[in-house]
Amino acid sequence: MLRELVKTKLRLLYLEGGERVSRHLSRSLFSVVTFAIFAYLTFTVIKFATTYLVVQARVGLFLYHRLLALALFVFFAIISIANILVAFVTIFRNTEAEFLHTLPIKPVEIFTSKFLDSFLYSSALMIIMILAAVAGYAGYFKDPLVAGLGVLLSILPLILSAACVGAIILLLVLKVAHRISIKTAAAAVTLFYAGSTYSYVMLNNPFKLFGDVMKYYPHIDRYLGVLDPKLDYLAPSFWAANFFYFATTGNYIGAAASALIVCAVAAALFFVMIKLADKYYEEAFWTARHKLFERKVKNLGDPLAGQESRARKPISVLKRDFLLFIREPSQTFHFGVLMILIGIFLVNLFEMRIYLPDTFIISSAFTLIYAFNSFLIVSLAVRFVYPMLSLEGETMWLLRSSPVRLGRVFYAKLLPSVIFLSVVGAILGFAAPSPFRNFHGLIPAGVVYGFTGGIVFPSLVMIFGGVFADFKEKNAVRISSSHGATVSLLVSMGVMVILSSIVFNQTVGYFSSKGTVPVDLTGAWVLGFIGVVFFYLAEFFTVRALKIDM
Amino acid sequence: MLELTSLTKKFGSFTAVDDISMNIRAGDIYGFLGPNGAGKTTTIKMIATLLKPTSGTVLINGIDAHRSPEEAKKYLSYVPDQPFLYEKLSGMEFLLFVSKMYRMGENEAADSIREVSDIFEVRPWLNKRIEDYSQGMRQRLVLAAAMLHKPRLIVIDEPMVGLDPRGAETFKEQVRLVAKNGTAIFMTTHQLSLARDVCSRIGIINTAKLVYEGSIEELSGDGVERLEKRYLELTS
Structure with a gap:
């Protein structure tokens, strides 16, 4: 059998x-x-x-x-x-x-x-x-x-x-x-x-x-x-x-x-x-x-009864996605675990002291921390941003038959994630220079690169969420472990390696000057520009996926 | 063939099924009716061993379905309202897979597939992938799979979903035929006409309790209108 x-x-x-x-x-x-x-x-x-x-x-x-x-x-x-x-x-x-x-x-x-x-x-x-x-x-x-x-x-x-x-x-x-x-x-x-x-x-x-x-x-x-x-x-x-x-x-x-x-x-x-x-x-x-089943029957009763007799406000796509997210244990559990891991990592960064004599090694150590920060952002993006579009599958009929602009649906989906991940990226970027005492000049670079990473990675992942959208799969965990999600992870990691090498190049001069020459932030502008391009590409692919024949 | 004794299912303080008892004999076609959310699907899922009762027992052919589920399920076929099908398999492959799960021999499986696929008129479609089937064709395939191993008890949740009039008629004929051969059938439906046409006994559940149990004639008399009226009275 x-x-x-x-x-x-x-x-x-x-x-x-x-x-x-x-x-x-x-x-x-x-x-x-x-x-x-x-x-x-x-x-x-x-x-x-x-x-x-x-x-x-x-x-x-x-x-x-x-x-x-x-x-x-x-x-x-x-x-x-x-x-x-x-x-x-x-x-x-x-x-x-x-x-x-x-x-x-x-x-x-x-x-x-x-x-x-x-x-x-x-x-x-x-x-x-x-x-x-x-x-x-x-x-x-x-x-x-x-x-x-x-x-x-x-x-x-x-x-x-x-x-x-x-x-x-x-x-x-x-x-x-x-x-x-x-x-x-x-x-x-x-x-x-x-x-x-x-x-x-x-x-x-x-x-x-x-x-x-x-x-x-x-x-x-x-x-x-x-x-x-x-x-x-x-x-x-x-x-x-x-x-x-x-x-x-x-x-x-x-x-x-x-x-x-x-x-x-x-x-x-x-x-x-x-x-x-x-x-x-x-x-x-x-x-x-x-x-x-218990969850299904938990909130039975008349929500419009008694105190709440006034009709409630219609809920937006954003609020609906939020409610669906917090009511799905596999989402909240994984999110909680990742947040705790990020917390542990931050505590470790603040406690860690790195004294290395060689400029090359110290720049590598900083780049490694930056790369790990980016990896955390990429992981969050692949796990939670990638499935967003495919999860629309069950209610596509509703979206398609309603007078809703599909571009707005995209903004409701991606924008909150970008804001959240940019903030997480900035916090991680703020903590990244902490192990290197006397190098406070790295903080602006860490924050700016972390923040822009929070725009680039979820947008990039969303592009693949649109290209590989699977409207038949209902489960977020399975969607985020699918073939398309794997490809989005790999491409994001490729981008991450390129960004890390930019960060390395721009910090090596800073370390060799013992912190006297400020970090060149040109790379951050380029990164920001790439982020905006990815964001609009994500919009294009999301809207295209939402328009497919059902 | 199917015996429910004081079957109760609670989810926290909410009682979904409250102390239901019934006995369905071989050859009975039992219609389980009730409004949405009354407890029909919960009851059916307990019979199919997909949910464990809070108290009470389910006996299938005398075997406790929750103490010896594997043994009990040899006699059972369950057709849910939204059945699972492997989209990438062909209809034939799906039927062969189901036959293996019921430990049917190759010849027995081949004969049975021929028989049920003819009955439900899915034979020309058997080499096609299930993803290419229409809703009605899927339902026919599921019903064919359910009858494949000649079960002693068939539990069906909303059997008419997606069936066209011809498919519906075939289903009714088959239900009558298998019941005549001694198989017990337990089905839920919202179609009172279907219940009246094929069911020998009726149970009506309302807010988790069984509010009526008896023969169809007793409830409907000589017409579907009276059945409808009585049903509405009992479930109001």
Whole structure:
């Protein structure tokens, strides 16, 4: 039965993919080119970063792989959070899941097929990124075998582990959700993620580790496991990075042991997830459906009765979108998590102190912080701005048959996001120079670049929201993990890399003058202009999408 | 075939279905009527095991649907008001998929597909993708899928949605035929004429409570107008 389900899912994946290519050749070609450019960029950046860290900065192989472990941990946390959301909408709030529940299929089989469905659906981009990154790594170390084995034995099991952790947390949340409210459970999960990410970053402060490792100079390629916090052993990402360290340094027994741990953790988590699903999935499914129905009947009654007998004002597209947003738990939960992560990042920035002697390194560090700020804006844009237009699908008939100017609909959708993200960008930009004491002159540049980033990225993402609009999909999470959303993410990241290089160029002079020469802000004007162009292009593509034949 | 005992569903302080009991025998065509929001769909979703009752039981062929759902569903076919279909599969592929889910053998599935696709006149369309089907054709396909494994109980939410007069007539004929062969049918409808034409028994639900249960003749006498009048009285 499970085999049949999986076979059908794979066939659908193939059919939908093929369909997309044959029907929308230009879009597909564009996607392929974007994917290829992005993969090449990732390859180049990782190869360059590795060469720079190992050869020029001479951080040593041990520290290099500890930085890799930190990156893999963040990657692990992102996938598991993303999987909580994607799994919720795919496994519990989905018409197919409902249909399968009416058939005589074991619940655990439905769960497994839907888990694989959500895993394949949401991990395509991750896998491309990883393959390109590992290729970049192999490009430096000139060891394709290590790269190939690393993907198979370390990275893929790590991705699977992260997805399993997400699904396990989701099952447990739904298990307790009938006792405590789903909001309380979601808040507990958010706190758990925020707390563990914060603790991990605090425990593995790369700057402290850098200092500790350098005490062993010149033996910094050695395995200095004694410096590792013991809590690290619990993170599969730590062992995944260890695999690469051992394999690269020729310690094949160490590599095999690390790979074994990563694979065993993945297998154990998968087993635990399936066991939990076997025990709780049916119950959790009913709880999820109960909660959905509960929401439906929550506000029954006459809203015009008594005190509110005066007719209420008609609500605008803007207010409607706002109400729909705050009443959709998967939207508010993810938004809350991202806001908490941004909060943690801001606190860290204000607490961090970076003293680096080299102008090139200090400019790189500032650019890296700027790039991460931009990445946060891009993530918010792809997750929340991209689906806005497609979500109009269900009520297109209403828009199209009403005397509404479609351009106004576009403004109601994009403008609030642009304002919000510009403010977030400006705050992040204000915090970005904080770790660099005595360089307050960076603040205006940080704020201006952050602010303009808040115009450029949501507008760019909205362009793709229009080009790839899917008026049949009703779920925001699935829309924001779709093919088009992936392309918009990749293109935005490409733009982000270009902007980061502009920021680097314009701050390097500032740092080399020890802050005496002000930062050149010409790039910000150019960026602002690009933002305005993107905004109007977004309007064009949004209105065009809203005018398609229904 | 279907036994509901003190079935109740509460969402917080709101009672959607309140202490409903009924027994539908093999061969019965049971029409479940009621105004919008009365609790019909909630009841049907509990029968189809998509919702768990707050209290009470659902027995399908003597099996508790919420204690042994997989076993109970072998005897059940459920057709929701907005059925799910895989848009990218052809009608044939969809029917084959459903047959596998009911563990039908290849020959048995092929025979059954031939039979139901002829009955519902979807055979010429079976090689086409479902996304190319009209609303009525989709409903015919769903009904064909529901009858594929010769279920003992068919639960249908609003069966006439999208059917043209010919499709509607075919549906009525089929319902009568499968009931004659011992299948119990439980359906909700807003079309009183449909209830009068095919149902042997009627249940009327209003504000979560079953306000009437009995034979169609008892309620409608000799005409659909009297049925309409009684229905409006009971649900006012």
